[in-house]
Amino acid sequence: MIQKWLPTTSKRWSGPWTGRRRSFPYHPDLMDDAGDMYSVLGWAFQRGVGRPEKLYKKSCRVFTACAGAAIYRREVFETIGYFDEMHFAYLEDIDVGYRAKLYGYDNVFCPEAVVYHVGSGTSGSKYNSFKVKLAARNNVYLNYKNMRTWQLLLNSPCLLAGTFVKFLFFKKMGFGKDYVSGFLEGIRTLKNCKRVPSFKGRIQREIGIQLELIAGTAVYVYEFSRRQAAKLGAKA
DSSP states (O other), X not given: OHHHHHHHHXXXXXXXXXXXXXXXXXXXXXXXXXXXXXXXXXXXXXXXXXXXXXXXXXXXXXSBOOGGGEEOOHHHHXXXXXXXTTTOSSSHHHHHHHHHHHTTOOXXXXXXXXXXXXXXXXXXXXXXXXXXXXXXXXXXXXXXXXSOHHHHHHHXXXXXXXXXXXXXXXXXXXXXXXXXXXXXXXXXXXXXXXXXXXXXXXXXHHHHHHHHHXXXXXXXXXXXXXXXXXXXXXXX
């Protein structure tokens, strides 16, 4: 994997880089993650998840690199700071990638590099109390740290809508109380977060990121609809 990444890192991009993450051993022919994306609803998602990996053969910029299949230049961390220990787990790679974009770095998908991944191998299941609570809390941190006040206000209707939809989803799954608990913990402890400071050139990057958040929402809707169509086709 590293051998596949190195030519790309030295030639074209400023980093970070993420490779193809395949779901193993369950469906090695399907993509697990072709780079992480973020949406104006405040939803982080895996680009290409559940879709044929042959559809993701071209290198491209993505919103962030998935830390489970990523390589970073040391200079990136020296500039933007390291992984935030307040996150502990979940969305910490989205936070790093978001910060990197604010500082002018690109997050790049490198299809030649492949990582095999067993989903939720540590927490034990795709949805569980531990994961739901931490992700809900860290989602609050993520937005507060990386969006300035104008962007939070602009996105607040969508962020609130996204939060409500996720609450309904997790309530149906039996984790509604965990989601609310994590969300409220995030609100209570916001004061401990270190926000990305203002600096020259940030506003231009924020505008570009805002457009990416809108585009990310469209990508989510498209890929979700394609997965659902594939499931219906398999049942027919």
